[in-house]
Amino acid sequence: MWPYCLLRMVCAFLLSVLPISVLAMSVTFINPGKSDEIYWVTATNSMAAAADNLNVKLEVLYAERDHLRALDFARQLAARSAQNKPDYVIVSNDYGTGAEVIRILDAAHIKTFLAFSNILNPEERQRILGPRQIFKGWLGSLEPKAEEAGYLTARALIERGEMANMRSSDGKLHLLVIAGDRSTPTSLKRNEGMRRAVAEARNVLVDQEVYGEWSREKAREQSTWLYKRYPQAKLIWAGNDLMAFGAMESWAASGGKPGQDAFFSGINTSAEALQALISGRMTGLAGGHFIAGAFALVMLHDYHHGKDFQDEGLELERPMFILFSTQEAQRFQSQFSDLNFHKINFRKFSKVLNPAVKKYEFSFRQLLQQTEGRK
Structure with a gap:
């Protein structure tokens, strides 16, 4: 039998030399879209690539654009046994379901994160305030700057x-x-x-x-x-x-x-x-905003491994959209025509895995540039 102090030293050594990705975490994504809807399939595939990259166990539940089904999924997750509950649930506020999903999951001690569509209306905001206030398990949110997409496309038209x-x-x-x-x-x-x-x-x-x-x-x-x-x-x-x-x-x-x-x-x-x-x-x-879910996984990965994102803010709205040039459209087709995003190195965006990263950058253009020239 090893002395306790020696056992602690061995454990500390193993934790210091083993890659952090062996400390697995589980995430469920309540996808508000349809399972055959190209945007939401693309979002899911990019999340799957990020999850594989970061050694995250990802489960995806499609609500099929039925807001009641999203609430049913939340109740089902809350009712699972302790060992089968996910560590985190990513949810979108499509059709205003976000606040209720957060309430259901928080009562079951499941941590939540809003992604894609996060803005709460005044009534919801008054009821649940902000992340980590009334519902302590609501960790934060990440939203593409949607106003940018409307502006860029309208300006191009004009x-x-x-x-x-x-x-x-x-x-x-x-x-x-x-x-x-x-x-x-x-x-x-x-x-x-x-x-x-x-x-x-x-x-x-x-x-x-x-x-x-x-x-x-x-x-x-x-x-x-x-x-x-x-x-x-x-x-x-x-x-x-x-x-x-x-x-x-x-x-x-x-x-x-x-x-x-x-x-x-x-x-x-x-x-x-x-x-x-x-x-x-x-x-x-x-386009390019489908990547919000993948970047949400990067943030949760870092949080799970001890690097909280609160220093950048708990409710982030970041530029992700780009106005595609014909060359960028051709590059996207060349690199991602099969909607497989595993060639992207999502680990490089993690603050835990890359201590030199001081601020999260979420623009889609950098991902196109990262894969430029690859076959």
């Missing part, structure tokens, strides 16, 4: 409209807006960015704003009558790529040529969207 002299007889550029939904913070922030670009331009009129509920089919239907009502509108801003495609399809069905006699913008990095940008059918495309 600049292209000016170059093509798309002004109407009143001397103005006319813009149609197909937004996402009326409640999700991400949707509202993208709209704010679009409006900022319009306000800066001064010569742009928004003829009408509708909500396409992120649906290609609904946007196709809405845009059909919008074009008839506002024949002077030649710029169409959409809150995601699917709605942009619906609007492009109805324009083409009426004899128009997207990218030539009308300009369209979208948000996301689907293969179809990237190809539309490369071909010129789409004028502005912003």
Whole structure:
């Protein structure tokens, strides 16, 4: 039998020489999207790559855009036996479910982290305050700066409209807006960015704003009558790529040529969207924010191993979107056409694994640059 003091020395030595990644942690992601929805599949795949890189056990539960299912998942996780509960749960505040999920999981002593869509409405904020206040297990949040996506794509549309002299007889550029939904913070922030670009331009009129509920089919239907009502509108801003495609399809069905006699913008990095940008059918495309979940795992990894992120703030809103150039779209297609992100080294972003890292950097452009030249 080893003396206790010697045993402690051996344990301390092993902890000092073994890689920190052997200290495994488990994370469950309540994915608000559909299991066949390209954006949320892409987000999940990037998280899976980061989890493998950081030796994190990742479980993904798809709510299939049913907010009640997200709450059911939270209750199921809370009811698990102690050994089967995850160390952390990542959740999005889509459709305003975040506060209730946090409440359910906190009561079960499961730590939570908000990612992707995090902004709480005033009523929710009053009820749960901020991270680590009423609910001690709510560790923090990380949100892509969604306003940036709306701004970048709207500005690209306006600049292209000016170059093509798309002004109407009143001397103005006319813009149609197909937004996402009326409640999700991400949707509202993208709209704010679009409006900022319009306000800066001064010569742009928004003829009408509708909500396409992120649906290609609904946007196709809405845009059909919008074009008839506002024949002077030649710029169409959409809150995601699917709605942009619906609007492009109805324009083409009426004899128009997207990218030539009308300009369209979208948000996301689907293969179809990237190809539309490369071909010129789409004028502005912003994306890269799907990486928020992977970076949330980096932050939780560091927290789990003793490096709290609170020195940077508990509720982070960081630039992640980029406005894709055609070259960057081609690079994304070349490197990630199979939606496999394992070629990215997520370990280099960890403060625990890289003590020289003093501040988290989350822009998607750096990931494209990291993989440039790789086959």
